Amino acid sequence: MDLGLKNKIAVITGGSIGIGYAVAQAFAREGVHLALCARGEERVREAAQTISREYGVKAVGVRADVSKAEDINNFVKEIEKEFGGVDILVNNAGTGSAEKIGSLSNSVGEEKRKQI
Numbered sequence: 001m002d003l004g005l006k007n008k009i010a011v012i013t014g015g016s017i018g019i020g021y022a023v024a025q026a027f028a029r030e031g032v033h034l035a036l037c038a039r040g041e042e043r044v045r046e047a048a049q050t051i052s053r054e055y056g057v058k059a060v061g062v063r064a065d066v067s068k069a070e071d072i073n074n075f076v077k078e079i080e081k082e083f084g085g086v087d088i089l090v091n092n093a094g095t096g097s098a099e100k101i102g103s104l105s106n107s108v109g110e111e112k113r114k115q116i
Contacts, residue, residue, distance in 0.1 A: 006031035009083045012103040013037050013066050014093035023090050028055035032088065035079045037064035039072075058082070065092045 010027045014020040014037030024034050027050045036051075038044040041063035047063030062078050064071040079086060 001030075003030050005088075007037070008032045009079075009085060010088035010090060011035045011037075011079060011086050012090040013064075015090075016040060016047040016061065020090070020092040021047055023092065024051055024059070025055070027088070028057045030060065031055075031057060033057050033083060034059040035075075035083060036061045036095070037066070037075050039063065039065050044109055054101075083101040 003107035005027065010024075010032045012020050012024050012027075012034060013036070015024045020036070020038070024036055024047070027034060034048065034051060034057065036044055036048050036059065038047075038061070044061035044063060048059040048060070051057065052059040060078065060082050062075050064075040066072060
């Protein structure tokens, strides 16, 4: 399917595994060049290399924790250096937990923020 996205630039946070990686592959199939970030340096670089090799697009992987301003700034600098700009942003980074809704209280949100 041609969505008219060829040669656009997409940034995907949390792009090394799971939903983020699947989104990156879908964009790559459309000819979109990618800037991926994730907290695991080796995994995000491998993800970018694999996508670049399999789909023939430019893909860079940068270790960045989006909860840290310095990491975000470094990621943005890398994007500017490699691509000059961005057309698409997929903000996918985050964490989760598998808890039963009945066990949650009003203080759970505060406790979860401390863990992140």
